[in-house]
Amino acid sequence: MVRHPLPDESWPTAEAAATSRWFSSCALGAHRVADRRTWVPAMVPWRASADGFVTQDVLDWYARFARGKPGVLVVEATGIRDVPSGPLLRAGHDRFVPGLKQLADVVREQSHGATRLLVQLIDFLAIRRRPEPATFFARFLRIDDALRERVLATTGDPTLAAAPEDRLRAWFSTAPRDVIDRTLDAREREALDFGARERVTDTHVPHIRELPQVLPELFAAAAQRAEQAGFDGVELHYAHAYTMASFLSRTNDRADGYGGSLDGRLRLPLEVHAAVRARVAPSFVVGCRFLGDEVIEGGSRLDDAVAIGVAFARAGMDFLSISKGGKFDDAKQPKVGEAAYPYTGRSGHECMPTVTIDERGPFSRNVSLAAAIRAAVRAAGHTTPVVTAGGIATFSQAEGILARGEADFVAAARQSLADPDWFEKVRLGRGDAVLRCKFTNYCEALDQQHKQVTCQLWDRAFDPADAHLAKSPDGRRRLVAPEWSDRPRAP
Numbered sequence: 229m230v231r232h233p234l235p236d237e238s239w240p241t242a243e244a245a246a247t248s249r250w251f252s253s254c255a256l257g258a259h260r261v262a263d264r265r266t267w268v269p270a271m272v273p274w275r276a277s278a279d280g281f282v283t284q285d286v287l288d289w290y291a292r293f294a295r296g297k298p299g300v301l302v303v304e305a306t307g308i309r310d311v312p313s314g315p316l317l318r319a320g321h322d323r324f325v326p327g328l329k330q331l332a333d334v335v336r337e338q339s340h341g342a343t344r345l346l347v348q349l350i351d352f353l354a355i356r357r358r359p360e361p362a363t364f365f366a367r368f369l370r371i372d373d374a375l376r377e378r379v380l381a382t383t384g385d386p387t388l389a390a391a392p393e394d395r396l397r398a399w400f401s402t403a404p405r406d407v408i409d410r411t412l413d414a415r416e417r418e419a420l421d422f423g424a425r426e427r428v429t430d431t432h433v434p435h436i437r438e439l440p441q442v443l444p445e446l447f448a449a450a451a452q453r454a455e456q457a458g459f460d461g462v463e464l465h466y467a468h469a470y471t472m473a474s475f476l477s478r479t480n481d482r483a484d485g486y487g488g489s490l491d492g493r494l495r496l497p498l499e500v501h502a503a504v505r506a507r508v509a510p511s512f513v514v515g516c517r518f519l520g521d522e523v524i525e526g527g528s529r530l531d532d533a534v535a536i537g538v539a540f541a542r543a544g545m546d547f548l549s550i551s552k553g554g555k556f557d558d559a560k561q562p563k564v565g566e567a568a569y570p571y572t573g574r575s576g577h578e579c580m581p582t583v584t585i586d587e588r589g590p591f592s593r594n595v596s597l598a599a600a601i602r603a604a605v606r607a608a609g610h611t612t613p614v615v616t617a618g619g620i621a622t623f624s625q626a627e628g629i630l631a632r633g634e635a636d637f638v639a640a641a642r643q644s645l646a647d648p649d650w651f652e653k654v655r656l657g658r659g660d661a662v663l664r665c666k667f668t669n670y671c672e673a674l675d676q677q678h679k680q681v682t683c684q685l686w687d688r689a690f691d692p693a694d695a696h697l698a699k700s701p702d703g704r705r706r707l708v709a710p711e712w713s714d715r716p717r718a719p
């Protein structure tokens with residue numbers, strides 16, 4: 229296994245940073261400007277309350293990023309529905325507005341107004357935990373005529389195939405695995421081995437068939453709440469493993485006009501965008517994050533993404549943030565009692581690449597996707613800013629990307645988590661003080677377990693006995709990055 233060293237960096241002086249592209253301004257939408265092209269993309273830190281409210285830990289988390297004054301800070305994936313979703317932020321009802329307002333206020337105050345604040349709006353479909361096989365056969369497996377026919381085909385036993393449900397369930401729970409494999413269809417095998425997962429193509433299920441009718445309003449109402457709370461804009465989550473990305477995917481073969489051809493797959497994302505745009509002020513930023521490559525068999529590739537990007541730009545999206553992979557389709561089998569996690573397969577590794585990913589390494593790995601999309605968007609006559617992310621952790625990388633015209637904003641998720649002050653350190657000529665991300669994904673492993681996300685670097689100088697620090701429930705990890713001890717006083 230190749231383990232790539234972190235790229236060498238000779239950090240810029242304050243004077244060089246002051247005249248750099250990365251620390252120059254960029255329009256974001258028709259009426260707003262980001263003072264810098266530095267960007268912190270969405271990261272779920274698992275700090276919301278169990279019913280989706282902003283907590284003190286959420287405020288502390290975003291306040292900490294705001295002190296590093298990124299040009300743009302995107303708040304984690306936030307649910308648009310008013311349904312229980314565990315400790316994920318929610319914007320599906322007006323009761324969430326006061327908490328979101330506190331969040332917007334704290335970011336404005338801590339960044340001294342330097343940071344434009346967006347929230348990522350997400351919809352996702354149901355996924356069950358992997359069941360105990362006995363529970364699956366006793367409770368979850370649906371016994372219908374199609375299944376009885378398959379029992380007959382595998383066993384040749386008409387009495388068994390016609391047997392009462394109880395007997396059939398009992399037979400399944402003792403049948404050899406190869407017989408089970410031959411009898412269940414692919415979705416049933418998936419439900420047994422991974423946990424059942426809804427897909428946007430399950431149009432026989434009424435609430436999935438009706439997604440195109442309900443989602444535009446849900447996204448629009450959530451965006452309006454974000455506007456009321458004082459955010460600068462929203463990022464529509466059209467990436468990774470979630471509903472809107474699944475509509476855009478080449479794997480979407482819905483036959484109701486919302487799948488199949490590229491126009492069909494684009495239809496709902498464009499309708500959601502139009503509904504959101506119509507509900508908020510012209511100055512409110514409305515952009516999206518989508519995939520430059522799904523990295524799954526039969527999925528969308530860069531040529532789809534280029535066409536999607538041009539269509540979004542034509543529709544008036546205020547920015548296009550490009551990500552990669554992060555799908556359920558190739559996720560690893562979860563343990564019994566756990567749910568599949570979309571960052572465990574190849575597509576997931578492409579989304580959050582580590583230093584051991586492969587020969588190419590993680591650094592600037594996904595920039596070519598953004599560059600191709602940006603080139604096509606510009607060729608079509610649109611000035612829509614394009615955001616790139618993935619293994620970016622030095623000034624030279626960011627400056628090179630901007631100089632070559634590969635993107636308009638350069639985002640860093642894990643490097644900003646490792647050291648939320650790093651943008652300020654670089655800007656002030658103190659790059660030598662940057663705590664550099666190791667790109668080994670300790671943080672992402674916590675995310676996978678739905679544990680409060682922290683960085684391994686934060687605990688280097690951490691005294692668990694310090695009563696003033698917010699800590700994880702086991703008391704072993706600090707929840708907020710340490711402060712920059714010799715931070716200069718000037719803003």
Ligand SMILES: Cc1cc2nc3c(=O)[nH]c(=O)nc-3n(C[C@H](O)[C@H](O)[C@H](O)COP(=O)(O)O)c2cc1C
Pocket residue numbers: 269270271272273304305348467517551579580581617618619620639640641642643671672675681
């Ligand atoms: C802990 C964690 C949580 C994340 N949560 C989200 C999310 O809510 N929405 C999203 O679009 N991407 C999410 N990501 C992906 C990042 O935004 C980013 O695209 C990815 O980490 C690659 O960028 P990087 O190499 O700068 O870390 C998350 C990443 C991490 C490490």
Ligand code: SF4
Pocket residue numbers: 642643645646664665666667668669670671672682683684685
């Ligand atoms: S835990 Fe590791 S990969 Fe995550 S931000 Fe910290 S150093 Fe980077």
